[in-house]
Amino acid sequence: xxxxxxxxxxxxxxxxxxxxxxxxxxxxxxxxxxxxxxxxxxxxxxxxxxxxxxxxxxxxxxxxxxxxxxxxxxxxxxxxxxxxxxxxxxxxxxxxxxxxxxxxxxxxxxxxxxxxxxxxxxxxxxxxxxxxxxxxxxxxxxxxxxxxxxxxxxxxxxxxxxxxxxxxxxxxxxxxxxxxxxxxxxxxxxxxxxxxxxxxxxxxxxxxxxxxxxxxxxxxxxxxxxxxxxxxxxxxxxxxxxxxxxxxxxxxxxxxxxxxxxxxxxxx
Amino acid sequence: xxxxxxxxxxxxxxxxxxxxxxxxxxxxxxxxxxxxxxxxxxxxxxxxxxxxxxxxxxxxxxxxxxxxxxxxxxxxxxxxxxxxxxxxxxxxxxxxxxxxxxxxxxxxxxxxxxxxxxxxxxxxxxxxxxxxxxxxxxxxxxxxxxxxxxxxxxxxxxxxxxxxxxxxxxxxxxxxxxxxxxxxxxxxxxxxxxxxxxxxxxxxxxxxxxxxxxxxxxxxxxxxxxxxxxxxxxxxxxxxxxxxxxxxxxxx
Amino acid sequence: xxxxxxxxxxxxxxxxxxxxxxxxxxxxxxxxxxxxxxxxxxxxxxxxxxxxxxxxxxxxxxxxxxxxxxxxxxxxxxxxxxxxxxxxxxxxxxxxxxxxxxxxxxxxxxxxxxxxxxxxxxxxxxxxxxxxxxxxxxxxxxxxxxxxxxxxxxxxxxxxxxxxxxxxxxxxxxxxxxxxxxxxxxxxxxxxxxxxxxxxxxxxxxxxxxxxxxxxxxxxxxxxxxxxxxxxxxxxxxxxxxxxxxxxxxxxxxxxxxxxxxxxxxxxxxxxxx
Ligand SMILES: Nc1ncnc2c1ncn2[C@@H]1O[C@H](COP(=O)(O)OP(=O)(O)O)[C@@H](O)[C@H]1O
Ligand SMILES: [Mg+2]
Numbered sequence: 001x002x003x004x005x006x007x008x009x010x011x012x013x014x015x016x017x018x019x020x021x022x023x024x025x026x027x028x029x030x031x032x033x034x035x036x037x038x039x040x041x042x043x044x045x046x047x048x049x050x051x052x053x054x055x056x057x058x059x060x061x062x063x064x065x066x067x068x069x070x071x072x073x074x075x076x077x078x079x080x081x082x083x084x085x086x087x088x089x090x091x092x093x094x095x096x097x098x099x100x101x102x103x104x105x106x107x108x109x110x111x112x113x114x115x116x117x118x119x120x121x122x123x124x125x126x127x128x129x130x131x132x133x134x135x136x137x138x139x140x141x142x143x144x145x146x147x148x149x150x151x152x153x154x155x156x157x158x159x160x161x162x163x164x165x166x167x168x169x170x171x172x173x174x175x176x177x178x179x180x181x182x183x184x185x186x187x188x189x190x191x192x193x194x195x196x197x198x199x200x201x202x203x204x205x206x207x208x209x210x211x212x213x214x215x216x217x218x219x220x221x222x223x224x225x226x227x228x229x230x231x232x233x234x235x236x237x238x239x240x241x242x243x244x245x246x247x248x249x250x251x252x253x254x255x256x257x258x259x260x261x262x263x264x265x266x267x268x
Numbered sequence: 269x270x271x272x273x274x275x276x277x278x279x280x281x282x283x284x285x286x287x288x289x290x291x292x293x294x295x296x297x298x299x300x301x302x303x304x305x306x307x308x309x310x311x312x313x314x315x316x317x318x319x320x321x322x323x324x325x326x327x328x329x330x331x332x333x334x335x336x337x338x339x340x341x342x343x344x345x346x347x348x349x350x351x352x353x354x355x356x357x358x359x360x361x362x363x364x365x366x367x368x369x370x371x372x373x374x375x376x377x378x379x380x381x382x383x384x385x386x387x388x389x390x391x392x393x394x395x396x397x398x399x400x401x402x403x404x405x406x407x408x409x410x411x412x413x414x415x416x417x418x419x420x421x422x423x424x425x426x427x428x429x430x431x432x433x434x435x436x437x438x439x440x441x442x443x444x445x446x447x448x449x450x451x452x453x454x455x456x457x458x459x460x461x462x463x464x465x466x467x468x469x470x471x472x473x474x475x476x477x478x479x480x481x482x483x484x485x486x487x488x489x490x491x492x493x494x495x496x497x498x499x500x501x502x503x504x505x506x507x508x509x510x511x512x513x514x515x516x517x518x519x520x
Numbered sequence: 521x522x523x524x525x526x527x528x529x530x531x532x533x534x535x536x537x538x539x540x541x542x543x544x545x546x547x548x549x550x551x552x553x554x555x556x557x558x559x560x561x562x563x564x565x566x567x568x569x570x571x572x573x574x575x576x577x578x579x580x581x582x583x584x585x586x587x588x589x590x591x592x593x594x595x596x597x598x599x600x601x602x603x604x605x606x607x608x609x610x611x612x613x614x615x616x617x618x619x620x621x622x623x624x625x626x627x628x629x630x631x632x633x634x635x636x637x638x639x640x641x642x643x644x645x646x647x648x649x650x651x652x653x654x655x656x657x658x659x660x661x662x663x664x665x666x667x668x669x670x671x672x673x674x675x676x677x678x679x680x681x682x683x684x685x686x687x688x689x690x691x692x693x694x695x696x697x698x699x700x701x702x703x704x705x706x707x708x709x710x711x712x713x714x715x716x717x718x719x720x721x722x723x724x725x726x727x728x729x730x731x732x733x734x735x736x737x738x739x740x741x742x743x744x745x746x747x748x749x750x751x752x753x754x755x756x757x758x759x760x761x762x763x764x765x766x767x768x769x770x771x772x773x774x775x776x777x778x779x780x781x782x783x784x785x786x787x788x789x790x791x792x793x794x
Contacts (some may be wrong), residue, residue: 226649346697403790
C-alpha cells in the first residue's frame with residue numbers, strides 16, 4: 001500500500017524521520033527543563049529529589065568507575081540467559097502440545113494458570129531453592145518468559161486452520177516440513193507476542209528480584225543507593241532502566257512483532 | 269425538506285508527496301430544488317466524495333458556496349443528513365437507539381423519540397430488528413438502518429455517498445426500489461452519489477455527470493414512478509437514458 | 521472399520537472426557553489440575569526431596585486451614601485485595617480522562633505521548649527505592665506503585681481506542697446534530713471501551729504483580745508479605761499456598777470482572793473477534 005505513496009519520496013522520508021524523532025524528544029526535553037526549574041524555584045532538598053546536574057554527575061561517575069556497566073552487564077546476562085532458555089524450551093513444548101487438539105485441551109488450563117503466576121510470585125520460592133544470586137533471578141526470568149511463550153505458542157499452533165495442515169499433508173509434506181513450513185511460521189506471530197509480553201513481566205521481575213536477592217544488577221544499584229539516600233543515583237538508575245526498556249521494546253520487540261503479524265496479514 | 273444549491277464550488281488539496289496543490293473539484297454548480305432526487309455519477313477519482321464531504325461540512329471549501337434552505341453552510345449540521353458507504357452505525361447502540369440518535373440530540377424526550385424511531389423503522393420494514401445490534405444485521409439491513417437513521421432526523425437534504433456499493437447485487441436492487449418508494453412517500457431532497465450508471469438513472473429525477481472535478485452534463489430522467497427493476501429493465505426509455513449517461517461517463 | 525467394535529478402554533475414557541468438556545467448559549478448566557495435583561502428591565510421597573523443601577498438596581491444604589482459622593490469611597488477603605482495588609480505581613479514574621484528552625487533542629498528544637511512553641518504560645518497581653525514601657515502608661508507597669502500574673496501560677489503551685474509532689463515526693454523529701461533548705459521551709467513550717477494558721486487563725495483570733513485589737520489598741502485610749515472610753522462616757508450604765492463592769485471585773478477577781465486561785461490550789458489539 002505504502003509503496004505507491006513512497007515513490008519519489010525517499011528524501012522526504014528521511015527528513016520525516018528526523019522530524020518525528022525531534023517531535024518525540026522535544027516533550028522529554030521540556031520535561032527536563034521543568035524538572036530543573038521546579039527543583040530550583042522550590043529549592044527542593046536534594047535528598048528528596050535531585051536536580052538535573054547531580055543526576056548527570058552521578059551518571060558520569062558511575063560510567064567513569066565502570067560500575068554502571070557492571071550492573072547493566074549483570075542484568076542483561078540474566079535476562080539473556082533466562083529468556084533464551086525459556087524460548088528454547090517453551091516454543092518446542094508449545095508446538096508439541098498444540099499439535100494435538102486433545103493434549104492442548106488438557107494442558108491449556110494448566111499453562112494458563114502458570115502464566116498468570118509468571119514472574120514475581122516465584123521470587124520467594126526461587127530464592128529458597130537456588131539461594132540468593134544468579135540462579136534464583138535467572139529462574140524468575142525464565143519462568144516469566146517460559147509460561148507465557150509456551151502458552152502463546154500453544155494457542156498459535158492450535159489456531160492454525162485445519163485446512164492449512166490438510167493442504168500441507170496433501171501436498172506431500174513430511175513431519176519435518178510440516179514443523180518448519182507450517183506449524184512454526186503459523187504460530188510465529190503468537191510466539192513473538194508471547195515473547196514481548198513475557199519479557200515485559202521478566203524485566204519487572206528482574207528489577208524486583210535484584211532488589212531482593214543479589215549484589216549486582218540495576219535493581220540492586222537502585223536499592224543500594226537507597227541505603228545511602230543517594231537520590232541522584234536512584235533517579236539516574238531509573239532513567240537508565242527506562243531508556244534500556246524503551247530500546248529493547250521499540251528497537252527489537254515491536255519491529256519483530258510488526259513484521260511477523262503485519263507482513264503476513266495475520267492481524268488480530 | 270428544503271432546497272440545496274451548490275455554487276461555483278472548488279477544492280484544492282495539498283499533496284505532500286508531490287509537494288504541490290491538486291485540484292479535485294473545480295467550479296461546480298448544482299441546483300437541487302426541494303423534493304428532488306439528484307444523482308451524481310462519474311468515474312472513480314472524479315471528485316464525487318469531495319463534493320459530498322464539502323456539502324456535508326466535513327471538508328472546508330476552497331472556493332464557492334453551499335446554500336441549504338437559504339443559508340450558507342459551514343461545518344456539519346443536522347440540516348444535512350448523511351448516509352455513509354461504511355454505514356457508520358454506532359456498534360454500541362441498538363438499531364432503535366441508532367435511529368433515535370438524531371432526535372435525542374435535538375432534545376426530543378425518550379418516549380417521543382422512540383415513537384419516531386419506530387415509525388421510521390416501520391417505513392423500511394425493520395420493526396423486527398429494533399432491539400438488535402448493528403453487527404447482528406446483514407449488510408443490506410445495515411444500510412437500511414443507515415438511511416432511516418438519517419431520515420429520522422428530518423434533514424433538509426439527504427446526502428448519500430455510494431451507500432449500496434458494498435452489498436450484493438440482489439440486495440442492492442431491493443434497496444434501490446425501497447429508496448425510490450420511500451422518496452415517493454416522504455419526498456426528501458436527495459443527493460445520491462454513485463459510479464454505477466443504471467443505479468443513478470433508476471433512482472433520480474436528474475443525473476449530473478462529473479468529469480475530472482467539473483460538471484460535464486446534466487441529464488433529465490423523465491421515467492414514470494413508481495419504478496421497479498422488473499418493468500424498467502426492459503424499458504426502452506430507461507435503456508436510452510442509461511446508454512446516454514454511460515457514454516458521457518466513458519467519455520469523461 | 522472393525523476397530524469400532526473394540527475401542528480400547530483408554531480411548532473410550534478419553535472421548536468421554538472430551539464430550540464432557542465440550543458440554544461443560546468450566547469442568548475443562550478444572551479437571552486437568554487433578555492429575556497435576558496427583559503427580560505432585562506422588563512425587564512428594566516418593567520422598568525424592570526433603571518434605572520441608574518440597575511439601576505436598578495435603579500440607580498446603582493443612583496450612584490453608586490453619587492460617588484461615590487463625591485469621592491471618594483472610595486479613596492478608598483483604599489487605600492485598602483492598603490495595604489492588606483502591607489502586608485500580610484511582611488508576612481508572614485518572615487514566616480514562618487522561619487517555620481521552622491525549623487521544624482527542626492533537627496538541628496534548630504531541631506533548632504527552634513521549635512522556636507517557638517513557639514513564640511506562642521506567643516501570644513501577646524501579647520507583648520503589650525513591651518511594652521508600654519519600655514515604656517510608658508504608659501504605660503510600662504501595663498505593664503509588666499500584667496506581668502507577670494500572671494507570672499506564674489504561675491511558676495508552678484508551679488513546680489507542682479513541683484513535684481507532686473510524687472518522688465516519690464522528691461525522692455521522694456530527695451530521696445528526698451532536699455537539700462536541702455529546703460526541704465524547706455517545707461515540708468516543710463507548711467506541712474506546714473495548715480498548716479501555718483491554719487496558720484494564722493489562723493494568724491489573726501488571727498491577728497485581730507489582731503489588732506482590734511491593735509487599736515483598738516494603739510490605740508489612742498482604743499475601744506478598746506473607747510469602748516473603750515465609751521465605752525468611754524457610755516455610756515452603758506457606759509460599760506455595762501464597763502462590764496458589766494469587767493464581768486463584770486472578771481467576772476470580774477475570775471471571776467476576778474482566779470477562780463479563782468484555783462480554784457486555786466488545787463481544788456483543790462485534791468489535792472484538794471470538
Ligand atoms: N485528502 C486528500 N488529499 C489529497 N488528495 C485527495 C484527498 N482526497 C481526495 N483526493 C484526490 O481528489 C480527487 C477526487 O477524490 P474523490 O472525491 O475521493 O473521488 P471519487 O469519490 O469521485 O472517487 C482524487 O484524485 C483524489 O486522489
Ligand atoms: Mg468516493
